[in-house]
Amino acid sequence: MIVIGIVGLISSGKSTVGKILEFNGCTVLNLDQMSHEVYLKGSDAYQEIINEWGKDILGEDEEISRVSLSEKIFIDDENELLKLENIVWPNLLNNLKKELSNFKDEDLVFIEGAKILNSDFVKYCDKIWCVVSSIENIKNRIISTSKNHNNLLQRLKNQINEYSYLTGVDEFIENNSTRQELNNDVKLLLEKIRKDYFND
Numbered sequence: 437m438i439v440i441g442i443v444g445l446i447s448s449g450k451s452t453v454g455k456i457l458e459f460n461g462c463t464v465l466n467l468d469q470m471s472h473e474v475y476l477k478g479s480d481a482y483q484e485i486i487n488e489w490g491k492d493i494l495g496e497d498e499e500i501s502r503v504s505l506s507e508k509i510f511i512d513d514e515n516e517l518l519k520l521e522n523i524v525w526p527n528l529l530n531n532l533k534k535e536l537s538n539f540k541d542e543d544l545v546f547i548e549g550a551k552i553l554n555s556d557f558v559k560y561c562d563k564i565w566c567v568v569s570s571i572e573n574i575k576n577r578i579i580s581t582s583k584n585h586n587n588l589l590q591r592l593k594n595q596i597n598e599y600s601y602l603t604g605v606d607e608f609i610e611n612n613s614t615r616q617e618l619n620n621d622v623k624l625l626l627e628k629i630r631k632d633y634f635n636d
Contacts (some may be wrong), residue, residue: 437536437539437540437541437542437543437544437545438543438544438545438562438563438629438633439536439545439546439547439560439561439562439563440544440545440546440547440561440562440563440564440565440629441546441547441548441549441552441553441557441558441561441563441564441565442454442464442546442547442548442549442552442565442566442567443549443550443551443552443553443564443565443566443567443602443605444550444566444567444568444569445550445568445569445574445592445595445596446550446574446578446591446592446595447569447574447577447578447581447592448567448568448569448574448611449567449569449609449611449618450548450549450550450567451466451548452611452615452618453548453565453567453609453611453618453622454466454546454548456618456619456622456623457546457622457626460622460623460626462544462545462546462626463539463542463544463545463546464545464546464547464548465532465535465536465545465546465547465548466548466549467528467532467547467548467549467552467557468548468549468550470528470531470532470535471524471528473531474524474527474528474531475499475500475502475524476499476500477498477499477500479527480527481523481524481527482500484523485500485505485520485523485524486500488519488520488523489505489508489509492504493505493508505520506591510591521551521555525555525556525557529556529557532547532557532560533560536560543630543633543634544629544630544633544634547560547561550595552564553602553603553604553605554602558604563606563607563629564604564605564606564607565605565606565607565608565609565625566602566605566607566608566609567608567609567611568608568609568610568611569610569611569612570612571592571596573611573612574592575592578592607625609621609622609625
């Protein structure tokens, strides 16, 4: 099994690339979606998160509100984000291991996540594809698609600082044009990886 990590800034197009890959028959594990389980009431991380940031991050159903939590996390103090990652990531890593074992008979599996290269998740990736887009396009997508865009713009600022030090990317996928062009580029990369590893 070859595992490929898909990384990129928020709103760069990682999820769109993931959908294209799924449409072409690939298995894509989305770390952000998988992390939702980590926050659920009764999980190992649930009480730790409440102890750190208080009960006012809970919704009426007593589940953690990701929006309320993010308002406390994505501030200028990067230590807050680090604290959350130290709670969530070990649990998420265990979930990822289980998911990968479920797909051990597959030739190719993709993992989508913004911070794969800055974490232990990278140990499970044989290759890294990075989706890139202009900051102007990213900001326009954030503002046009999210009511909570100020929070997301702060997250973008944090990620830009992190991505300036990134190394270890094997392929870059540019997402500054049409969906069709992005689709074509992803399919070409998919054909290349299948040819290189599986003689397809």
